[in-house]
Amino acid sequence: MDTVTTLAAARERRAADRVAGKTVAFVPTMGSLHEGHLALVRRARELGDSVWVSIFVNPTQFGPGEDFERYPRDLARDAELLAGESVDVLFAPATGDMYPTPPRVTVGYSGLENVLCGASRPGHFAGVGLVVAKLFNIVEPQVAVFGQKDAQQALLIRRLVEDLSFDVRIEVAPIVREADGLAMSSRNAYLSPQERRAAGVLYRALEEAAEAIRNGERNPAEVERLLAGRIAGEPLADLDYASCVDREDLRRPAIIGRPVLLAVAARFGSTRLIDNLLIDPRGETT
Numbered sequence: 435m436d437t438v439t440t441l442a443a444a445r446e447r448r449a450a451d452r453v454a455g456k457t458v459a460f461v462p463t464m465g466s467l468h469e470g471h472l473a474l475v476r477r478a479r480e481l482g483d484s485v486w487v488s489i490f491v492n493p494t495q496f497g498p499g500e501d502f503e504r505y506p507r508d509l510a511r512d513a514e515l516l517a518g519e520s521v522d523v524l525f526a527p528a529t530g531d532m533y534p535t536p537p538r539v540t541v542g543y544s545g546l547e548n549v550l551c552g553a554s555r556p557g558h559f560a561g562v563g564l565v566v567a568k569l570f571n572i573v574e575p576q577v578a579v580f581g582q583k584d585a586q587q588a589l590l591i592r593r594l595v596e597d598l599s600f601d602v603r604i605e606v607a608p609i610v611r612e613a614d615g616l617a618m619s620s621r622n623a624y625l626s627p628q629e630r631r632a633a634g635v636l637y638r639a640l641e642e643a644a645e646a647i648r649n650g651e652r653n654p655a656e657v658e659r660l661l662a663g664r665i666a667g668e669p670l671a672d673l674d675y676a677s678c679v680d681r682e683d684l685r686r687p688a689i690i691g692r693p694v695l696l697a698v699a700a701r702f703g704s705t706r707l708i709d710n711l712l713i714d715p716r717g718e719t720t
């Protein structure tokens with residue numbers, strides 16, 4: 435595995451792949467890798483000849499008071515895991531190289547960035563869009579793999595790619611879960627043992643709501659009440675949102691007739707976790 439840490443070195447390495455006629459499959463990450471990330475890497479391996487992974491804890495997507503400083507960082511361990519997956523290139527730039535000047539450009543998504551996670555994390559998706567656009571311009575991948583766990587992020591990145599005509603295909607890989615259903619996340623490492631146990635409620639609530647839809651519930655407000663009630667029943671969970679929205683426009687439909695995204699966020703102590711299920715009223719769940 436080659437490790438490149440500057441934009442110039444990344445561009446040089448990318449040129450070598452181009453000369454060799456290799457297609458690049460790219461997995462952008464913030465490091466602190468877990469099985470969920472490794473599943474994205476394995477999917478990338480299926481999609482391209484040269485697999486690139488970036489590790490960059492992007493300051494512009496963290497708000498004041500969020501966990502930018504304490505976000506877990508262990509580049510040596512991450513590099514070992516990636517080498518074990520036969521990754522071709524690890525791109526781990528320094529903040530000063532990615533942002534030599536404070537960014538003057540912002541990315542907006544016509545309001546989609548202000549709902550769900552965006553409602554309690556103002557500016558978050560602007561920062562994500564900015565860094566993903568920069569990474570795409572540096573790495574120039576043919577395909578990029580993102581996780582379904584960050585469903586809103588995946589949707590907004592698709593919009594970014596379409597509206598700015600990036601020549602990259604976006605692939606979204608399924609959520610990888612722990613034995614009790616908890617979605618894998620770098621932030622799970624912050625949880626105390628009690629919080630970790632309590633966090634299983636998110637998936638249980640999603641499953642119950644999905645089951646209600648499978649059994650014929652078509653009122654999204656009722657589904658949201660069910661989700662919220664189940665999560666509120668866990669004393670260690672502090673609910674942020676529990677939503678049943680159209681998977682394309684993230685609005686609550688009048689009635690559930692098309693595939694919907696069941697999306698939840700809650701705090702366990704100081705740790706904010708998210709999870710979701712995509713459900714087709716005709717029975718399919720992912």
Ligand code: PAF
Pocket residue numbers: 462463464490492495562565566584587
């Ligand atoms: O999903 C993440 O880890 C980050 O939001 C991303 C896409 C790497 C951008 O910093």
